[in-house]
Amino acid sequence: xxxxxxxxxxxxxxxxxxxxxxxxxxxxxxxxxxxxxxxxxxxxxxxxxxxxxxxxxxxxxxxxxxxxxxxxxxxxxxxxxxxxxxxxxxxxxxxxxxxxxxxxxxxxxxxxxxxxxxxxxxxxxxxxxxxxxxxxxxxxxxxxxxxxxxxxxxxxxxxxxxxxxxxxxxxxxxxxxxxxxxxxxxxxxxxxxxxxxxxxxxxxxxxxxxxxxxxxxxxxxxxxxxxxxxxxxxxxxxxxxxxxxxxxxxxxxxxxxxxxxxxxxxxxxxxxxxxxxxxxxxxxxxxxxxxxxxxxxxxxxxxxxxxxxxxxxxxxxxxxxxxxxxxxxxxxxxxxxxxxxxxxxxxxxxxxxxxxxxxxxxxxxxxxxxxxxxxxxxxxxxxxxx
Amino acid sequence: xxxxxxxxxxxxxxxxxxxxxxxxxxxxxxxxxxxxxxxxxxxxxxxxxxxxxxxxxxxxxxxxxxxxxxxxxxxxxxxxxxxxxxxxxxxxxxxxxxxxxxxxxxxxxxxxxxxxxxxxxxxxxxxxxxxxxxxx
Numbered sequence: 001x002x003x004x005x006x007x008x009x010x011x012x013x014x015x016x017x018x019x020x021x022x023x024x025x026x027x028x029x030x031x032x033x034x035x036x037x038x039x040x041x042x043x044x045x046x047x048x049x050x051x052x053x054x055x056x057x058x059x060x061x062x063x064x065x066x067x068x069x070x071x072x073x074x075x076x077x078x079x080x081x082x083x084x085x086x087x088x089x090x091x092x093x094x095x096x097x098x099x100x101x102x103x104x105x106x107x108x109x110x111x112x113x114x115x116x117x118x119x120x121x122x123x124x125x126x127x128x129x130x131x132x133x134x135x136x137x138x139x140x141x142x143x144x145x146x147x148x149x150x151x152x153x154x155x156x157x158x159x160x161x162x163x164x165x166x167x168x169x170x171x172x173x174x175x176x177x178x179x180x181x182x183x184x185x186x187x188x189x190x191x192x193x194x195x196x197x198x199x200x201x202x203x204x205x206x207x208x209x210x211x212x213x214x215x216x217x218x219x220x221x222x223x224x225x226x227x228x229x230x231x232x233x234x235x236x237x238x239x240x241x242x243x244x245x246x247x248x249x250x251x252x253x254x255x256x257x258x259x260x261x262x263x264x265x266x267x268x269x270x271x272x273x274x275x276x277x278x279x280x281x282x283x284x285x286x287x288x289x290x291x292x293x294x295x296x297x298x299x300x301x302x303x304x305x306x307x308x309x310x311x312x313x314x315x316x317x318x319x320x321x322x323x324x325x326x327x328x329x330x331x332x333x334x335x336x337x338x339x340x341x342x343x344x345x346x347x348x349x350x351x352x353x354x355x356x357x358x359x360x361x362x363x364x365x366x367x368x369x370x371x372x373x374x375x376x377x378x379x380x381x382x383x384x385x386x
Numbered sequence: 387x388x389x390x391x392x393x394x395x396x397x398x399x400x401x402x403x404x405x406x407x408x409x410x411x412x413x414x415x416x417x418x419x420x421x422x423x424x425x426x427x428x429x430x431x432x433x434x435x436x437x438x439x440x441x442x443x444x445x446x447x448x449x450x451x452x453x454x455x456x457x458x459x460x461x462x463x464x465x466x467x468x469x470x471x472x473x474x475x476x477x478x479x480x481x482x483x484x485x486x487x488x489x490x491x492x493x494x495x496x497x498x499x500x501x502x503x504x505x506x507x508x509x510x511x512x513x514x515x516x517x518x519x520x521x522x
Contacts, residue, residue: 306503375454
């Protein structure tokens with residue numbers, strides 16, 4: 001077995017061939033974080049040059065990276081294909097493969113090569129998986145162990161750790177150099193006390209009311225936003241995407257240039273369908289939220305009895321948008337409830353940090369019965385108390 | 387056919403249990419109202435974050451009425467995690483420089499019942515609600 005250092009040239013990064021024998025049958029090995037050739041068994045390191053970026057504090061104007069272009073534009077990448085799931089309409093990008101059965105990682109419907117659609121634009125960067133499947137399985141096992149008693153018996157019976165998929169999800173990553181001004185009213189609690197007899201006892205508060213203003217420079221590093229509307233919508237009744245949002249943040253400082261090599265060998269990726277124009281307003285609102293919370297944590301702790309913001313002004317001096325694929329281990333389970341409604345549950349593990357979050361279907365009857373028993377016991381205790 | 391009967395069976399069991407739970411709660415509440423003519427003050431005691439050292443005449447015991455529903459709520463959140471999200475407003479890396487500030491005392495308010503400054507909006511998130519309404 002030989003180890004060869006990858007040449008950071010277009011011939012290796014774009015054509016996804018083994019640098020030694022030229023075979024395209026390569027895959028990314030998570031445990032060693034190297035690329036391997038299945039034909040000649042050689043292995044080589046991927047191009048891990050970090051994406052070079054200027055200091056956020058020096059940003060001026062709007063920088064939109066090549067990978068953040070409108071998704072309606074087509075890429076020339078011939079090494080990946082995108083399939084549209086007929087069941088859940090997810091658009092899944094994977095390396096060209098001879099696999100006979102390709103399953104949708106969201107709903108596990110079997111995909112057909114006949115459902116191929118245009119590839120989206122290539123992202124700028126990627127964070128390769130560093131958490132192996134075995135580690136992800138351990139994380140999910142431990143997570144479920146704590147949520148077993150009230151779990152739906154059907155879910156427990158059908159659960160299989162083999163069915164977790166390594167998926168790269170598309171995100172937009174924003175750096176910003178801002179100038180913020182906030183003003184309003186804020187209260188500092190001086191005294192809290194109770195007065196009155198039993199029946200009329202009330203709690204009273206003495207506080208000082210201030211008028212405040214704060215004006216400051218703010219830099220934001222790697223604000224990360226979902227790039228696919230299917231899981232950017234957290235308030236849906238049909239699925240539980242919020243748990244995918246909850247495993248953020250990723251160590252996006254380690255972002256390396258995207259290569260289709262990382263999709264070879266069973267990895268999947270989701271196509272981005274949200275553009276700068278769709279997300280600009282959301283991001284501007286998030287700038288405001290971040291600005292408020294950061295100044296409150298840093299310089300307004302004395303106001304412990306409430307803050308009323310009356311005016312917020314967040315001016316963008318400079319901003320930079322890039323797109324990236326970030327790694328997630330995903331398990332999905334479709335719960336069909338007794339009334340016929342469906343809920344898609346996800347359990348996911350951050351492919352870099354190992355942070356785990358999930359939604360487990362509940363055995364409602366068992367939980368209700370236990371709650372009722374607890375209520376009865378509480379009632380007995382209450383009667384004894386009085 | 388067998389499956390349909392099975393589904394109806396569980397619907398009835400679930401409906402019965404929900405009824406039991408609420409009946410237990412309401413019966414208890416009724417019993418408490420009967421023995422104590424003004425239970426509303428008891429709830430006030432629980433919610434008012436009262437730190438006074440005057441004697442609390444068993445007022446805290448009323449919290450037991452919420453034990454069943456509270457257990458149900460806590461377990462649902464533990465299993466379903468529907469409240470979890472990325473706390474972008476605190477977890478995103480930031481730096482703040484060149485702060486210019488002013489704080490002017492307007493008035494000292496005495497003996498108010500405001501447990502928070504009226505109009506307190508520091509916990510509101512504008513970006514989170516909009517992200518939730520995105521639909522392509």
